[in-house]
Amino acid sequence: MSKIHPLSDVQTATIGENTLVWQYTVILKEAAIGDNCNINCQVFIENDVIIGNNVTVKPGVQIWDGIRIEDNVFIGPNVTFTNDRYPRSKQYPEEFQQTIVKKGASIGANATILGGITIGEHALIGAGSVVTKNVPANELWVGNPAKKLKNINK
Template sequence: MIHASADVQTSAIGDGTRIWQFCVVLPGAAIGRDCNICSHCFIENDVVVGDRVTIKSGVQLWDGLRVEDDVFIGPNATFTNDRHPRSGNRGFECLPTTLESGCSVGAGAVILPGVRIGKRAVVGAGAVVTKDVPDGATVVGNPARILES
């Protein structure tokens, strides 16, 4: 199901995926099965989204992002792919970021380029992730740090 107001330019979309109002998906993107892409999202060309992924409203997925299966991305989470952004810099090094299977990224979290969020890890709302998050860890704060149990 693709909402009539969405601008979806890729045909690489799995069965059962829903793309809601005012989303833009560029032609090079690949989206798996049974995903839910909520309203007001943007997905750039070099992005791969696995199966059963939920992307809440207001999220932009930039080139170099790999989202594995069963990932949750909360509203207004922010991803980056350039460590030294400058206006008009087309030759920047795009650093790949990976969200491994089953991880969750909380609302308003910021994920800096080139990091890996491990399997079933949780990034708390508003956290700023500057380095890799181990499998199963929960991180919070700015900069994000592992929450001790």
């Protein structure tokens, strides 16, 4: 059974078993969240979002339409995702960019992930990094713009 804090606004019915949703979190009605997740306080999850099992989302994260997060992913506090390379007020693209965070990846605090990016399995993004291109599996990327620092083990 999932546990949803009464001070959150959870509109979706698609939340897996043993998932925790903390206070002041908003999850829109079409989002899908897997089992055994920890969705911390002050998180916003839009409609066209799929989150796998065993995912941790720390406070202050917004997960926009088109974001796909696979199993066993860690999203650090205040990570920023984008889904539109050329945003303008009240002008929406025909389709938002899709960003995929593959299983076992970790994204450090305050990292920025541009839309249309894939972060590979078990990759690690350092805190404060700005990811502007795809990150292969099992690599540590850091900096602005983020660049490969080294290979890592799972």
